[in-house]
Structures are given as C-alpha cells and as structure tokens.
Amino acid sequence: MPSHRYSDVYAKVEVPLGEREWPTRRLRTAPLWVPVDLRDGNQALAEPMDPERKRRFFELMVTMGYKEIEVGYPSASRTDYDFVRLIAESDIAPEDVTIVVFTPARADLIARTVDSIQGIRNEVVIHMYTATAPMWRDVVLGHGREELKRLILDGAREIRDRTAHLSHVRYQFSPEVFNATEPEFAIEICDAVTELWEATPERPVILNLPATVEIATPNVYADQIEHMHKNLARRDGVILSVHPHNDRGTGIACAELALLAGAQRVEGCIFGNGERTGNVDIATLALNLHAQGVDPMIDFSDIDEIRRVVEYCNRIEVHPRHPYVGDLVHTAFSGTHQDAIRKGFAEHHARAVAEGRSEREIAWRVPYLPVDPADIGRSYDAVIRVNSQSGKGGIAYLLETEYGVELPRRLQIDFARHVQEHTDAAGDEVTAAGLWGLFASAYLAGADPELSLAGYDVTEEGGIGRVRIELEHRGERVVSAHEGVGPVEALAAALAARGRPIEVLSLHQTSMERGSDSRALTLIEYRCGDRTGWAAGIDASVLRASLAALVTAAGLASPAGVLASPAAAPAS
Numbered sequence: 001m002p003s004h005r006y007s008d009v010y011a012k013v014e015v016p017l018g019e020r021e022w023p024t025r026r027l028r029t030a031p032l033w034v035p036v037d038l039r040d041g042n043q044a045l046a047e048p049m050d051p052e053r054k055r056r057f058f059e060l061m062v063t064m065g066y067k068e069i070e071v072g073y074p075s076a077s078r079t080d081y082d083f084v085r086l087i088a089e090s091d092i093a094p095e096d097v098t099i100v101v102f103t104p105a106r107a108d109l110i111a112r113t114v115d116s117i118q119g120i121r122n123e124v125v126i127h128m129y130t131a132t133a134p135m136w137r138d139v140v141l142g143h144g145r146e147e148l149k150r151l152i153l154d155g156a157r158e159i160r161d162r163t164a165h166l167s168h169v170r171y172q173f174s175p176e177v178f179n180a181t182e183p184e185f186a187i188e189i190c191d192a193v194t195e196l197w198e199a200t201p202e203r204p205v206i207l208n209l210p211a212t213v214e215i216a217t218p219n220v221y222a223d224q225i226e227h228m229h230k231n232l233a234r235r236d237g238v239i240l241s242v243h244p245h246n247d248r249g250t251g252i253a254c255a256e257l258a259l260l261a262g263a264q265r266v267e268g269c270i271f272g273n274g275e276r277t278g279n280v281d282i283a284t285l286a287l288n289l290h291a292q293g294v295d296p297m298i299d300f301s302d303i304d305e306i307r308r309v310v311e312y313c314n315r316i317e318v319h320p321r322h323p324y325v326g327d328l329v330h331t332a333f334s335g336t337h338q339d340a341i342r343k344g345f346a347e348h349h350a351r352a353v354a355e356g357r358s359e360r361e362i363a364w365r366v367p368y369l370p371v372d373p374a375d376i377g378r379s380y381d382a383v384i385r386v387n388s389q390s391g392k393g394g395i396a397y398l399l400e401t402e403y404g405v406e407l408p409r410r411l412q413i414d415f416a417r418h419v420q421e422h423t424d425a426a427g428d429e430v431t432a433a434g435l436w437g438l439f440a441s442a443y444l445a446g447a448d449p450e451l452s453l454a455g456y457d458v459t460e461e462g463g464i465g466r467v468r469i470e471l472e473h474r475g476e477r478v479v480s481a482h483e484g485v486g487p488v489e490a491l492a493a494a495l496a497a498r499g500r501p502i503e504v505l506s507l508h509q510t511s512m513e514r515g516s517d518s519r520a521l522t523l524i525e526y527r528c529g530d531r532t533g534w535a536a537g538i539d540a541s542v543l544r545a546s547l548a549a550l551v552t553a554a555g556l557a558s559p560a561g562v563l564a565s566p567a568a569a570p571a572s
Helices: 037-043 051-064 078-089 107-116 134-141 145-163 183-196 218-231 251-260 282-291 303-314 335-355 381-385 395-403 409-426 432-444 487-497 542-557 559-564
Strands: 032-035 068-072 098-104 124-131 169-176 205-211 238-244 265-268 451-461 464-473 476-483 503-511 520-528 531-539
Touching: 032 238, 032 282, 037 051, 037 068, 037 078, 037 303, 051 068, 051 078, 051 303, 068 078, 078 098, 078 107, 098 107, 107 124, 107 145, 124 134, 124 145, 124 205, 134 145, 145 169, 145 183, 169 183, 183 205, 183 218, 205 218, 205 265, 218 238, 218 251, 238 251, 251 265, 251 282, 265 282, 395 409, 395 432, 409 432, 409 520, 409 531, 432 531, 451 487, 451 542, 464 487, 476 487, 487 503, 487 542, 503 542, 520 542, 531 542
Parallel strands: 032 068, 032 265, 068 098, 098 124, 124 169, 169 205, 205 238, 238 265
Antiparallel strands: 451 464, 464 476, 503 520, 520 531
16 A cells, blocks of 8 residues: 555644633533535535425424525526525424535625525525635645635625625624644634624524545644633634534544534534545434433434435434444344344343333333333344344345346335244244245235236326326226326326325335346335335336336235244335
C-alpha cells in the first residue's frame, strides 16, 4: 500500500490542544436533531427523490417528532423549489416545526432561496455555506483568505437585507470543511458572520461546523469543537451545531464526542445516507442515548415502518447488520449466545413477577441485547427461535442454488420458523426438495377456493393507465375498472372492495431459472389489519406472478387463513 502518499491530520491543519474538558463530561440530554435527508441525503442519491417521495419522507420525520428539518436546496433544482413552495401553500408542516433551506453565498441563489420561503408561516432558517479550508480555497474557489471572507460577508449581508422584514426567519452559517480549516480563521469568519447577523440569545445564529470529509480520529474533532465552544464571540447567541460525515467510519463517535465538547445540535440522516460513506446516522445516535437511559426525544417505537419508508424514499436497502434497525441485529446464530439470551429472558420475566410490575417497566439486563427489541417495535421470535447453527443455516443457500429462489432477509427469518417447526417435529435434516415443499405449503398454497382472479386487462388512453379486473368470488363474476394505478394496486383495490383489504409492504421479483423461458417468482410482504405475512406467486409472466401472489395473500389473510396458515403469523 502506497501509504507514503498521505499525511496525517496534524500535517494538514493546526489542531488546538488546550486543556480538554470533554473527556470528563457525560451525555445527559438529547441535542437538537436536524435530519438533512431531503437535501444533503437527496443530493447523494443516484436517483433523487420525486415529489411524492419527498413528501412521504417529510411526513415520516414529522410523525417521529423532529422539530427542525432541512427540506431542500431551492436554488439547485425545480423539485426542491417546488417542495418548499408546497410547504408554504399547504398545511403539511405543523406550526412547531422549523423549516431549513440551504444556499451558497451567492446573491442570485440567495434571492431564489428567499423567494421560495415567501408565505411560510413556520419559523424558517436560511442556511448559507461556503468552503473555507486551504485546499478548497486554493484548488476549488481560487480565493485568498481576505477575499473569501469578503464573499461570505457579502452573502450574509444579502440574506439579512432580503429578510429584514421577516421576524420568523433566522440564520445559519456553515464553514464547509471546517475540520480542515485553520482554527483562528474559522473563528474569525464565524465571529464576523454572527456580528453582521447580530446574534443574540433571543434570536440566536446557528454556526454549523461540518466534518465535510472525515480526516482524523474522533478526539481531534472534539478538540476542534471545544476550541470553538470556548473562544467564539457572542457564544450565548450561538447554537453550536455539527455535521459529521463518515469517511473513516467514525462519524457517530465524532458526533458523540462533539456533544461532549459543547455542540448543541446535530445534522445527519436517518440511517446515515449521504455522499461517499454517508452523513452521520442520527437514528443510531438517538438510540445510543436511549440505550444509556437518556430520552432521545424522537419516536422509534416502530423502527421497521421507519426503515420501510426510508428504503422506499432513498431506493437503498438498510444493511441487515445496521445498528438497531438491521434485520439481524437481535438474532443470535451462536448456540452459546442463544442460551444466554434465553436465560436472560427467563430472569427478566421472573424479576417482573417478583416485583409485581410489567416486563416493559423493569430495568433491562438481557445478555447480548443492548436494548429491549420491543422498545422499537420488534418481536422476540427472531431472537429466540431462528438459529442457523442448529443445522438449518443453509436454507437460503439451498433454495437459491437448487431452485433459483432468492429470499429477502425478512422472509428468510419468517421461513426459518416454518423449517424449525418441521425439523423439531420430524427430528431429521431437511433436504432442498423438502425445503421447497415447505416453502410452497407456507407461501404458495392457501389461496381461498371461493376467490380467484378470472382475468385482467391493462390499457392506456391519453397517457392515463386503465386496468380492468375480473374476480370470481363465491360463484359471482365481479368486474371493476381502475384509473391511474398499476395492475397490482388495481387488484388490491378490487380485493378490498370484496372485504379482503391487503396492503403490500414490499414486493420482490426474481427469475427461477436462466434463459428466456424462465418462470418468474414474486414474493410480497403484506399487512392485513394488525397482522403481517408473506405470499408468493409463480408464472411465466412477471405481472401474472405478482397478481397471483396478491390473490394468495388474500386467501392467507382471510379469517380462515389467518387461523389456519402459519404464513400469516406476525413477521419479524
């Protein structure tokens, strides 16, 4: 490895090494959380969010309890501008939510940004940024220190003058690449900006100090933040904010140490999306506080629903080992781990009985599980029942190699329960053929004999899709027409009209063989009432396989199917 080409952080920037106080502090309260998924995270997506995804993500954040949300970069794209206008012209933002918009320090882009917020009744923060580090000054901007300072103050003055009549507008400045900027220059610029913006405790200015590209161990960032915290002018009129990235894989540690060092506010993304290796994961940060007995002030009680929305909006799947939210984070594959967890659950239950209190109220101390899965909406099934070390760990591998079936992670967990029940009863090893038989019984069988799809037709007229669905229900032929939706949505609506409401949570499609004549397999995760489950469909046509899976789900979710079919058990 040509490591001689690189230098450490101390060769790149002066690191303030005063008397540290942060190592002796403890985190006792949650910071101000600011999700930047709709701006920073959105800029990092191969396929940026469309308006519907932006709105759905915003509404998720509001539901979770975020009170300050960066909603876009209105001068960068029409989509971002229109989303800010949607907030201005609708009631999707509760009055206690602060709206943040992002702009460079350029007069024309500032004007476009200020124009976008006209009519917003909520408190608004205009967030201006400019890179300040030597490499960016020399290579990207071509400005010396004085010229750059003048550019920044011109931008700050432009924002102030254009919004002087708007009492609900506050200001934020980010010296981009703060962590590679000379400490005295960062203080000089930040003090000049807070003076121009007249920062006071009654109308504080946010100074956001990004680790735009992570270049050092987390203690260095903490030293830099504490230096700013102790030496900034008008400190009581400043909200000190951090925006760590994750290039070294220590973004979370940087944020936690920065809070110890005096930061009051954290910008990041839910589950850590962002350029390169991502922004700091504010979900993990919040749940780290929860695991230490500190209220994070954000609701993660249904973390799987949060993940589904985030995955849908970002079009990026969350890794199964991702802290707290990954499908496998509460699953013990090791027999010794599983034994310790089972004993921990038994002790927890006995202690609750002895104290005469609910298991959800008493102190949590189960081995290998830093938090109670129930706190974040997870069941205990995957924790204590699915164990690949018991001889059934090759389930997914055998189905894929022998039958071309690729199971999503959550379906692997659900199916493992069926396999375990079978092997516990039979006492023998299950073959690939046996696995396929169990799979077919659990997810392909169970269709209601009184309900079937008799036919469908898909057309388009004038750019509007039309779907005709024909159901056979209890001997009656029922025809329905649907506009502006796809065939799966149309069939779901037709089933709901017959008393079979099925919500598709996720849909996975794969080919079972290679070649042009391969069969398609569709796997759907569905919800009916308060129950979730999985169903499958197979056909030469991908569309017919999807519709078949939905009809099977309707059968499994029917009153008889719910009681009789193990596939309808709540999913992990």
